[in-house]
Amino acid sequence: MTFRSVTSRVPTTALNDGTAIPQLGLGVYKISRDEIVDVVTTALAAGYRSIDTAVDYGNEAGVGRAIRESDLPREEVHVTTKLFNADQGYDNTMRAFDASLARLGLDYVDLFLIHWPVAAADLYVETFRAFQALKSQGRVISIGVSNFTVAYLQRLVAETGETPVVNQIELHPRLAQRQLREFHSAHGIATEAWSPLAKGSFLDNEVIATVAGAVGRTPAQVILRWHIQLGNVAIPKSATPERIAANLDVFDFELTPEQMDAIGTLDSGVRVGPDPETFTAGLID
Numbered sequence: 092m093t094f095r096s097v098t099s100r101v102p103t104t105a106l107n108d109g110t111a112i113p114q115l116g117l118g119v120y121k122i123s124r125d126e127i128v129d130v131v132t133t134a135l136a137a138g139y140r141s142i143d144t145a146v147d148y149g150n151e152a153g154v155g156r157a158i159r160e161s162d163l164p165r166e167e168v169h170v171t172t173k174l175f176n177a178d179q180g181y182d183n184t185m186r187a188f189d190a191s192l193a194r195l196g197l198d199y200v201d202l203f204l205i206h207w208p209v210a211a212a213d214l215y216v217e218t219f220r221a222f223q224a225l226k227s228q229g230r231v232i233s234i235g236v237s238n239f240t241v242a243y244l245q246r247l248v249a250e251t252g253e254t255p256v257v258n259q260i261e262l263h264p265r266l267a268q269r270q271l272r273e274f275h276s277a278h279g280i281a282t283e284a285w286s287p288l289a290k291g292s293f294l295d296n297e298v299i300a301t302v303a304g305a306v307g308r309t310p311a312q313v314i315l316r317w318h319i320q321l322g323n324v325a326i327p328k329s330a331t332p333e334r335i336a337a338n339l340d341v342f343d344f345e346l347t348p349e350q351m352d353a354i355g356t357l358d359s360g361v362r363v364g365p366d367p368e369t370f371t372a373g374l375i376d
């Protein structure tokens with residue numbers, strides 16, 4: 092398989108530590124161990140240069156294998172993984188990171204995230220101190236968080252002196268996260284959208300369909316383009332080769348301000364995933 096060199100096709104988002112992340116990457120939640128090598132290989136061949144995995148997805152080994160077996164230089168592929176809830180705490184984090192890196196079979200990870208705050212356990216500050224140590228050792232390039240609220244972000248920055256480079260949050264037209272996005276941009280935190288397609292749950296929405304008809308694109312491409320124009324980093328998941336390719340093909344058209352506003356009216360605060368304030372899976376069940 093040939094791997095197109097398309098580093099210029101997908102724009103990158105600058106991060107507050109001087110690095111950058113492709114604005115569109117592949118999410119691999121729910122992609123099985125049997126499928127993962129083929130799916131990541133397909134995505135890299137289609138031009139993806141960013142893969143978002145996690146310990147909790149059980150597929151780090153396949154992600155790493157597909158990257159190692161591609162003919163791409165390691166530095167051309169941005170790899171994110173996440174520390175899961177039961178591994179929070181300083182020593183646990185160091186051990187869990189060693190295990191992630193071993194499963195990935197890589198020398199470093201580009202971005203390491205605290206997957207969920209699990210505020211009830213009160214370990215996320217200590218955990219982020221371990222992240223700072225991993226960064227200073229060069230085994231992690233950038234450190235960030237996921238599913239953090241404004242209050243958790245404020246405490247993290249106040250107590251560690253370090254601003255996470257990204258906060259990866261549930262974000263799609265039904266849950267536009269205006270307040271959190273404004274806080275991020277005021278504090279130099281990149282907004283990364285998980286479930287950017289709301290798990291495909293409203294691709295048949297009338298407003299989306301009307302815009303899709305007007306621009307001659309699919310509903311999924313319209314939603315992904317909406318993310319790009321808002322300045323979000325988006326990590327749509329697909330295990331279907333045609334969709335993997337189509338989801339990346341959103342950089343040669345634009346939505347008008349009116350079309351952006353029309354999609355903006357769909358925000359109803361409806362989640363497709365868990366509430367970050369109460370999600371404690373793996374730790375406090």
Ligand SMILES: NC(=O)c1ccc[n+]([C@@H]2O[C@H](COP(=O)([O-])OP(=O)(O)OC[C@H]3O[C@@H](n4cnc5c(N)ncnc54)[C@H](OP(=O)(O)O)[C@@H]3O)[C@@H](O)[C@H]2O)c1
Pocket residue numbers: 117118119120121143144206237238259260284285286287288289290291294309311312326327328329330331334335337338364
């Ligand atoms: N940090 C967190 O707590 C967190 C939580 C959830 C997710 N994430 C990350 O975010 C990534 C994306 O989120 P997600 O997987 O929940 O949902 P998503 O990307 O919003 O949607 C994925 C679903 O949409 C379908 N789909 C993808 N492209 C499509 C297209 N062009 N047309 C029609 N259907 C399409 C996929 O089906 P097929 O695969 O069958 O094509 C799949 O069922 C995850 O994979 C993971 O990396 C992070």
